[in-house]
Amino acid sequence: MVGKGGLLVMIKSQQLQRRESLNDPVSRWDRMLEIRYFEDRIKELFAEGLVHGTTHTYQGQEAIAIGIAMTLRPTDNVCCTYRSHGIALALGMTTDSVLGEIMGRAIGSIGGVGGSMHLSDASIGLLPTSAIVGGGIPVAAGAALSAQVLGEDRCAVAVFGDGASNIGAFHEGLNLASVWKLPVVFICENNVYGEYSRINLTTSVEDISIRAESYSMPTEIIDGQSVDKVAQGVARAVERARSGGGPTLLECKTYRYSGHSRADAGLYRPAGELEEWLKRDPIDLYEAQLIEAGLLSKERAQTIRQEIQERIAQLVERVMASPLADVSAMFRNISIGGGQ
Amino acid sequence: MVGKGGLLVMIKSQQLQRRESLNDPVSRWDRMLEIRYFEDRIKELFAEGLVHGTTHTYQGQEAIAIGIAMTLRPTDNVCCTYRSHGIALALGMTTDSVLGEIMGRAIGSIGGVGGSMHLSDASIGLLPTSAIVGGGIPVAAGAALSAQVLGEDRCAVAVFGDGASNIGAFHEGLNLASVWKLPVVFICENNVYGEYSRINLTTSVEDISIRAESYSMPTEIIDGQSVDKVAQGVARAVERARSGGGPTLLECKTYRYSGHSRADAGLYRPAGELEEWLKRDPIDLYEAQLIEAGLLSKERAQTIRQEIQERIAQLVERVMASPLADVSAMFRNISIGGGQ
Amino acid sequence: MKLRMRQAIAHALADEMRQDARVIIMGEDIAAAGGPFKTSEGLLEEFGPNRVRDTPISEMGFLGAAVGAAATGLRPVVEIMFVEFLGVALDQLVTEAAKFRYLSGGAYGAPLVVRASVGSGLGFGAQHSQTLETWLYATPGLKLVVPSGARTAYGLVRAAIRDENPVAVFEPRVLYAEREEVVLGESGIIPIGTGEILNKGNDVTIVGLGQTVGTALAATQSTTWTADVIDLRSLIPWDREMVCESVARTGRLVLVEESPFSGGWGTEIASYVASECFSELKAPVLRITCPDVPVPYPPHLEKRFLPSSEYVREQIDVLVSTNKRDQPWWVKGGYLS
């Protein structure tokens, strides 16, 4: 696997440095902002027609990505969906690698052939993200299975939405993980919507967490707007996983500020719902907490915000100036030992 | 659909007569015996090499089929699995039609091209049985959907096993039925095994019924060895379905006396388990009940048993003497309006 | 009337729903939102929530429900947002629906329609850009049609709904926004199993499907040769007669495919025609396909992935002038080494 040999062992990769920096509370806040501004900019880039295809942004859910990333080890595996910029950045992928991928650049995390829905970075354990709803759930169980079979101290995490809890792969993956007591944590980001449908229109329960009982699985409902709450919940589940206690289903209550994907303005949402959630913005909440703890000042916070905005602006310029994936890229990494 | 026009409207079909006869308690017992002896004979026929392919018999579960059939109307729809001889006979299919199908005869319910796993009879609402585990579950939801959309007073029933509750189609079918409040009853025959695996080895819950909570669905655990208990449970669920109350999950606790399929002697079962269940044989229990109620005498019971044995013996002779499906049968009923 | 393909589809659905109360439609976000690709706009308003239904994300569940509903009196039209999602539900289409009539001795059919958006061109990446026709190949009892624009979409969707058998309609996503003159009403209905000759010529028969029909037509501009251009429209069953008649005349067959070279949809047609018209063929059948790679995301590569009309023209130039096939671009360019 990439990242195991050569230079990367000696000099810590940028990804691992970024990952480690989450040990510092202010860096967590910084990373949440990075995700927020990154996603805001992505939205604009699509709106401006500068990017092709589709994208699914993460504004409002940042505390979950950070809570997960600060708790897992880089050797743990994460399976995520098409809505993965936030998780990827939190886990340590660089903004160049993520934006590069979104813009089809050779510097993209998989060389620019995947686009917004397909990020991956083995050095921080991010398996290929799946654009198929539920696709990553049994895959995460499998990444946990390898740890169990090989006796490795790893665990695996699947991140998916509320809507995904209605698909067969969810059911099969959770049952399998429970029967085999696999070291895996299933993290449902309940952001109230699956595409343009409110959860109550498609899902026969209000709390996805209830479904854990079908698998005799421990579960928690977590405030997804709180970095600490998420981190604590994930830590409990990961601890259970590593100590042979089997899988856990965590439901993080959250909200996506943007529409489902690039084309969606979210007009189907009841008036006031977004506003209600904005009052508990995860970045604001964490900022207040840091300030209260004396770890951050209002002024420093303002400076950081500006710095990140600038970083993102430079990032976009840099990536747009970088070379596109070339034609040979589409023929690479299909199979090993000769193509079909 | 078959059975809607012509002669069948005027003279009540044999199937409907057989169905109606279940109004009589003794006939119910008679039918259970018919199923039992039929299945015993099927096992022998396979063992003797007289039948090709595979089969899945129903001994020990007869009370469930009868409880369902006596409660549903012939216009209701039933989706069942490869283990469907019992349900088919209970719903009113004739032994000739079922054995004919099993033996590839033209008189078989679908002309002999389907075999043991593929029975169907539109006149009593039996949709094509599916040899794919879980396949019939969303299909039953669909049969209920048509009733709902067309405003018909029908309901639909899916019959499936404990093992099937681990497959995605179960999850998706139940959630969909719940969200749409479809008039459907999901009947899980928990016979403790899926193929050669005991339920505890593959299923993360002991009672399948628990899984109803994942769909906010009413549920009951029912003694599957009692005709009356099954009928009452089904009646409550059907009443709920017809009155707009939506779907129900019923779990009937039962046991299959035979192995999973023709080749299986069931040697994986813990010693004494079968014997324990045989003490609560559904046919014996019902016989005792009828005798206690004064509806049946020991002598009459003995006579009936003998009569049915003879009927089955004659049936086998009759079917073996009847013509095989001819070559043209394999080209029929594939599509309407010209083949591919 | 000039309509975008997505509007033509909405018209087709509405026209059938008006005439036949048994027709219902369901899929993810097809009701309140009018469909992810706006192919059902206005239908919820006109036909109400009983007949126009948003579903959970449960392709196996709602496709299976369509099978049961179809067998018991409805004519469900199911939308599978991206054809890849059939990968979680294929069982219900090919193992249940397609065999229902057979497995009921003719008593129950499964007259349902599965509409799925397919293909590349919009930057949806490797898991949302394939065409996957061969998933449905080798399935007696199932039909598959592929419109090439608004007009054929209207005609084929209506025909699919009226068909007594399960029919899949694979709609090239990139064409949803394209406008075309559409014949509405009964006379706009297109019989399943028939192709259409869009251009008459002498030297070669070019068969396209879906978005490659436009490519094929464009390729015939300013050439030294003339071509019959056939829009196949139906892939299962396909119009063997029309294609063979044309090839008998032109002596050459070119398939323009949006699918990989290995195992692409053209293999069925190429294989049949090469045998059936063995003595009429002056040149080997030429399949102009995509390379054997996942669909790449970025626009410049995605475009390259698909045969362009220039490339088709060049390939046919060689075929007609030499009666030999040219190498595909990825071989000539050395991309496989």
Added chain:
Amino acid sequence: MKLRMRQAIAHALADEMRQDARVIIMGEDIAAAGGPFKTSEGLLEEFGPNRVRDTPISEMGFLGAAVGAAATGLRPVVEIMFVEFLGVALDQLVTEAAKFRYLSGGAYGAPLVVRASVGSGLGFGAQHSQTLETWLYATPGLKLVVPSGARTAYGLVRAAIRDENPVAVFEPRVLYAEREEVVLGESGIIPIGTGEILNKGNDVTIVGLGQTVGTALAATQSTTWTADVIDLRSLIPWDREMVCESVARTGRLVLVEESPFSGGWGTEIASYVASECFSELKAPVLRITCPDVPVPYPPHLEKRFLPSSEYVREQIDVLVSTNKRDQPWWVKGGYLS
């Protein structure tokens, strides 16, 4: 050593498991019961429950788990009891596993094996008797092999496990009980992508796959013509070179297929060879297939469904003597009307 095919498979699994601790196997009833078809007998005892696992009835779940496990260090071998069950899990094979390497920029592979029993001959009926190769067609990144007996089963299963890519092994169920001389050990391993010439002749090249290899061989007995008989063994990728070389010599190609005429696996081979060997072919490529019907249950019809060696011989008699194709039996018999 003479082994039944199911024993040869168990040997192949055991040999790889002994050499490579990363190899695990999983599937329904493959552990305690030794497999529904006894292809894993003794493995639980030798390798223990950590590496030999019974699964719930959750094909999507355990195939998906195999993908994740393969990407993170194991070499899982998954048994899909009947190939039709891939219909509830295809997504994980073609949309995830086959694209994992691509979608990770080469960092994660999915070196897993999916073994599935396929085909007719044992009376399992319409939903348990198909071969369904075309579900995997058009999937760059995936391989598919089909053994024709114990020897090739051993060699191909071992090669599949060693392959760095996802490989499907479709095992003709009817052959599990058949005995054949098997070369065990390294020298018994069969490179994926290679066919095998089982008989040399001059007049025609006959290509079989799985259980039709035996049919093809038997068809060459007491004939007026002689044939190259090729066991294709690998279908994706297939041995284009071997088949084309043979056809270049014999001038005629016959495919003997256990699949429907429309969309069967032979379309890929027929289409390729008819183009590639265009000038060498003396006669049209002949696909001898099953009719376009679901697999019928009763033994006399199931037998009729599959091409018999007599039928193959008759068809080739006509081909060789007239350089024209005969009609298939169902056309001659008027069964389609």
